[in-house]
Amino acid sequence: MGQGIYLDNAATTPIHRDVAEAVMECMLYDFGNPSSLHGMGLKAEKKLKEARERIASALGVDSEGLFFTSGGTEANNLAIIGTAMARRREGKHCITTQIEHPSVLNTFKYLEKEGWKVTYLPVNSAGVVSPDDVRRAMRPDTVLVSIMHVNNEIGSIQPIQEIGRLLKAEGSSALFHVDAVQSFGKLDIKPLQWGIDLLSISGHKIHAPKGIGALYIRKGVKIHPLLWGGGQEKGVRSGTENMPGIVGFGEAVRWLEEGTDRSYLYRLKGILVAELTQRIPWAVINGPLPEEGAPHILSVSFPGIRGEVMLHALEEKGVYVGTGSACSSRRGHMSHVLEAIGVKKDVAQGAIRISLSYLNTEDEMRQAAQIIEQCAKELEGFVRR
Amino acid sequence: MERVALLRYGEIHLKGLNRPYFERALYNNLIKALKPYEGVTVRKAEGRYYVENIGDDPRVFDSIAKVFGIISFSPALKVEKDINAIQKAAAALVRETMEAKAPSQGETFTFKVESRRSDKSFYLNSMELSRRVGGYLLRNIPNLKVDVHNPRITVNIEVREHAYVYCRIIPGAGGMPVGTNGKAVLLLSGGIDSPVAGWMIAKRGVELAAVHYHSFPYTSERSKEKVIDLCRILSQYCGEIKLHVVPFTRIQQELYQKCPHNMLTILMRRFMMKIAEVVAHKEDAKALVTGESLGQVASQTMESLCATNDAVSMPVFRPLIGMDKIEIMDLAKRIGTYETSILPYEDCCTIFVPKHPTTRPKLEKVREAEKLVEGDKLIEEAVANIEVLNIKR
Known part of the structure; x- marks a missing residue:
């Protein structure tokens, strides 16, 4: 270096050289707005689709379920507030852990001020939450369980698969959100197999630029948007797509899949x-x-x-x-x-x-x-x- | 109709034969402060300064408010010496003032007109002028009422080489033009107090240089950046500041290893003063400035201040000595340094702090303790490695 x-x-x-080149090309030549009707727009739309498919395939999910955001913080906010708002008539209880990233913890603190109840589960000395604790914290009005995959300070890995299985076994209707910002690209993540409804990832932790992330939303799950506007990303996240970021994100994932x-x-x-x-x-x-x-x-x-x-x-x-x-x-x-x-x-x-x-x-x-x-x-x- | 500002200056009237010197300094400082605004000019006349060609950028007034030596100023309209023009300008200004004070329609405003005619050749005397303008305003603006004793709006008209109309008198920064009262070296830590102390001394016409003690890796580059930002804020008032960043780690480590720990803070401060004095000599400055306030912390008890003071022979100005922390904080907010000062980076005063600092150090014992390190050599080494930065607004 x-x-x-x-x-x-x-x-x-650091941004990978291949990624930087792809971003540069996108900025200098393929700068169209994917919503534009002309050929430049079409070209951008194709690149958007390509990146979406590439990232979705790395997660083993359908590209229809991947929504680009401005990063991990927005993905976490969208998952948590979007779920809380969409399900506010079904219940106002959420479960998370004490060691989440501030973009999760502070979002829940905001919800608490707005009348939601939140259980913050403890972790053991290795920084791992117990699935039993998750089960015990479940209530009939629990609408969301949000647990990070890998902790950003100490690297502890949470038993996501087990918790997903447990939530299914309990027959709970609560959605399961996983903040996978630190694990994406480094550990296996299988949203479909593990019973994950919502999953946050970020570009700049995997050699793509800052300012790009994504939220995976399982098919059939409805959440409220945070931003209102032109209806991009199927209305889940309005705002002209950050094409250089998205192209870079896609390229970074390609490199991770092929080259590491x-x-x-x-x-x-x-x-x-x-x-x-x-x-x-x-x-x-x-x-x-x-x-x-x-x-x-x-x-x-x-x-x-x-x-x-x-x-x-x-x-x-x-x-x-x-x-x-x-x-x-x-x-x-x-x-x-x-x-x-x-x-x-x-x-x-x-x-x-x-x-x-x-x-x-x-x-x-x-x-x-x-x-x-x-x-x-x-x-x-x-x-x- | 042209937007101008009328600037009044005060204390420098008192200076007798020095007056031209002070006025020139004030003029130069004004020019420098207004340099960012294209086209704006400064003119001196009849015991006033006129800032002209202001246009519509309201930041010009913020900049004027930061020039020491200006007692007060008024945003004004400059027009021809013609009753119609004066009446129109007065009406425009009154409407503006009413809108600013009560955006809701219908409220009644009391007002009076005050005229001064220094150009005695003008065909109306000041009484007549006031009456004519007052009448015009009453006829043309609804919801106005005359009240000569306690008016909400006072329309001032001055007839000089032009006519000037204004409604507001805004307090200036006061004090004396920077540069008219010598130069001092400010010990700038990055906390709340020292920038305020520097501001107060600069207000008395003193040019500032600053020293900052940097203890990498105990303090970070960010704490240095913070001090640079503070200098930049101060420089809006006192012009360019030469900032001397002194590497201080070695001195702190030596003191820590060789001297009694309860005296660490006081010894550290003595070294800071000594180095500042060396810088002051180099800078041809005649005094040191610190943000100390009596009794605020262990190192600012009377005994501690005596022990610190003993380290140097130059006068040390402590403008905050009698102020409470709350008062200092209020002033820091007013001058705009507070938000930067409270950024939580370590500065060299908060590290190597003894668990139980002595609050009543005996001067003799402090002097003895200081001999345990090779002070002169350490100071020489620190001074040799000073990094100098010129900070402009």
């Missing part, structure tokens, strides 16, 4: 964890065991050294990591995810998040571990006593 070692891929990923090996990320993570634990025995890994969590996210603490300080020290040496989620790192308080899994305050404050992509190399893992060791040693002397 030539710009140091980028290990903050859960925040955003899913086990590669686990191999990288394995090397990183082995190097880190050997070099810095006092480092603490937060959340799931590395091999049980997502292949690309590792939360590790250096107790006594604030995560932000470590982050800046690493940045000076060309290694880019995150602290918690990018969305919350600027606020002073403790991460709600680390709090939910029972991490002590000094460990939580010492947490950094290392997140990988297919563009990282094995060599980078070794170099990064060495640099982290160096920084940890330098900063250890100034740990507050």
Whole structure:
């Protein structure tokens, strides 16, 4: 990459060159509006269809059920508020977890203010919710269960398949929404087989540009739109389609499907964890065991050294990591995810998040571990006593 | 009919023979402040400044309100010295004022007309002029009533080389033109207080340079960006600011490793003052400015201030010394630095904070503790690596 070692891929990923070229072509030449009647419009419409099919096929769903949004946040908002509004006469209870992304948590907080009841399920020390807890929280008036697939701070994987099966077995009419922004492209997701009604994905976590995402809506499920306008995306999401984003998203998915090996990320993570634990025995890994969590996210603490300080020290040496989620790192308080899994305050404050992509190399893992060791040693002397 | 602004300046009248010097500074500052607006010109006449060719951009008035030395100003209409033109301008302005004050129709407004005729060759005296304009307004605008004692709208007419009509007198920033009272170095942390302190001193005509202490990796590039943003806001009032970013990590680490921890903050502040003094000498500045307020935190008790003050020989201005936090916050909101100041990035004052800082440091003990590090060498090294940024509005 030539710009140091980028290990903050859960925040955003570098755009793949093929994707950037496809986007550029779309912007410079195929810039038509898919709604236009002339040939330029038709060409755009074809590209739109192509991208939709490509992404839908990666999820194993019908392209009719895929609706483009401005990103993961909008997809989550659309799924949650759209369901709540559409089903408000059937019930006003929803279930989610304590470790969701802010775009889910804050949307539910908004619904609570508007009169809905929301159950926030706890997770165990590995950051995993129990399907039994989901069952126990179910009420006759539950209209929505929203659970993320992979947690963005610690990489814990939720038992989505089991929860989907359970909801069916219970005969509940509640819809099942899954925020798959972090897992899409890295783990298997089977909406049809797993009983998922709504599923959010985002482009910029998989080497496509920012500003594009999508919500999968199972056939037959009706939700209310958030935006009103020209009726694009079958009225679910009005607004002229973000064609460069959509084309880029499609191209990124094509590359992921054709050019990547899913086990590669686990191999990288394995090397990183082995190097880190050997070099810095006092480092603490937060959340799931590395091999049980997502292949690309590792939360590790250096107790006594604030995560932000470590982050800046690493940045000076060309290694880019995150602290918690990018969305919350600027606020002073403790991460709600680390709090939910029972991490002590000094460990939580010492947490950094290392997140990988297919563009990282094995060599980078070794170099990064060495640099982290160096920084940890330098900063250890100034740990507050 | 042309939109202009009448600017009144105050305190500089008092300066006797220095008056031309102050007026020139004010004129130059006005020109600089209004530079972004194409075509706008500044003219001095008869103890006033006139900003002319304003057009319809309302931001011109915001910029005028930020120039120190202006007591008050009035958006005005400039017309020919002709009774018809004056009457029409007055009516236009009164209608505008009524609309701004009560967009709902039908409300009655009281008004009076006040005229001044410095051009005595004008064929109406001020009484006659007021009467003629008042009569015209009553005839042409519904819902107006004369009240000479307590009017809601006062229409002012001044007949000079042209006629000027205005209804509003807006308070200016006050103070004295920046640059007429020397130069000082502001210790700018990025918090709420220090930008306000800088603003208050600049208001007294002082040109500012700033120092900021940067403790990478303990503080981030974003905290530096925040300080740059604060300088940019301040520069709207006091012109270009030279910001000296001082690398401070090494000093903090040395102090942490070698000195008693309960004195860390006070020692750190002494180093900040010393470095600021070195910068001040380089900048040919004659004083330091800090945002300290008596008793606000452990490092701002009287004993702590004495210990800090002892580090330098230059005068240290502490304009916030007697203000409450709430008052400082209100002022920060008024001058526009508050929203930036509260962005939650670490600054160098909040790290390496001892768990139990001493609130009543004994000066002798502080001086002793300071000897545990090689102060001169550390300061020299920090000063050698200063990054200088020129921040303009």
